Amino acid sequence: MKVAVIxxxxxxxxxxxxxxxxxxxxxxxxxxxxxxxxxxxxxxADKIVTxxxxxxxxxxxxxxxxxxxxxxxxxxxxxxxxxxxxxxSSCWRMDPRIKLIVPxxxxxxxxxxxxxxANPNCSTIQMVVALARLxxxxxxxxxxxxxxxxxxxxxxxxxxxxxxKQTPGVELQDNPELNQYPMPLYSFGKDQVFVGRVRRDFSxxxxxxxxxxxxxxxxxxxxxxxxxxxxxxxFCKIS
Numbered sequence: 001m002k003v004a005v006i007x008x009x010x011x012x013x014x015x016x017x018x019x020x021x022x023x024x025x026x027x028x029x030x031x032x033x034x035x036x037x038x039x040x041x042x043x044x045a046d047k048i049v050t051x052x053x054x055x056x057x058x059x060x061x062x063x064x065x066x067x068x069x070x071x072x073x074x075x076x077x078x079x080x081x082x083x084x085x086x087x088x089s090s091c092w093r094m095d096p097r098i099k100l101i102v103p104x105x106x107x108x109x110x111x112x113x114x115x116x117x118a119n120p121n122c123s124t125i126q127m128v129v130a131l132a133r134l135x136x137x138x139x140x141x142x143x144x145x146x147x148x149x150x151x152x153x154x155x156x157x158x159x160x161x162x163x164x165k166q167t168p169g170v171e172l173q174d175n176p177e178l179n180q181y182p183m184p185l186y187s188f189g190k191d192q193v194f195v196g197r198v199r200r201d202f203s204x205x206x207x208x209x210x211x212x213x214x215x216x217x218x219x220x221x222x223x224x225x226x227x228x229x230x231x232x233x234x235f236c237k238i239s
């Protein structure tokens with residue numbers, strides 16, 4: 001399978017390339033794409049090309065992480081050429097025609113007709129991975145979010161803890177007696193969404209507070225994009 005990484009020299013683009021290898025994604029040809037000043041250089045054994053040249057190489061999947069302007073101009077061109085685009089920018093996230101995908105939550109909604117797929121914001125990804133099953137079981141009515149990018153007692157929370165333990169992609173870390181709770185330092189280089197400090201919120205009825213931590217570069221961007229690509233592979237006609 002031919003896979004293009006648009007923005008391959010950027011922080012997220014490099015991480016995408018790393019995770020494609022790490023997860024043994026079935027690549028026959030990797031096509032790294034960057035700006036004109038990087039063209040001709042190499043990422044590993046792969047020569048960097050322009051986005052126009054990459055389009056001519058007819059990739060099966062393109063992972064975009066080069067900003068909204070590039071995505072707006074080039075993603076439709078790649079899609080029209082039969083390439084499935086997974087976009088990491090904010091360009092398509094609010095477009096009602098484009099699916100916003102977190103694989104553990106709604107990856108089952110992908111179909112062969114989806115040619116452009118939006119990768120959500122890093123805070124959104126980790127939040128919905130942690131909360132999706134809680135919502136399915138208990139129907140969340142309100143979420144109050146505080147994000148920090150880069151304790152009180154708990155009355156009976158066994159049901160909440162059990163649901164979180166069974167949620168794909170989530171690792172529950174919540175043992176105050178041993179000072180075990182999610183910390184950004186310990187999420188570095190990992191793909192799990194870590195959840196802890198799960199407590200009742202006494203400000204309103206049937207509410208909880210919880211702490212959600214993840215590696216924003218991996219789980220909040222690159223890994224989510226690669227996981228979407230993995231779910232798209234059955235729809236691709238291999239070049």
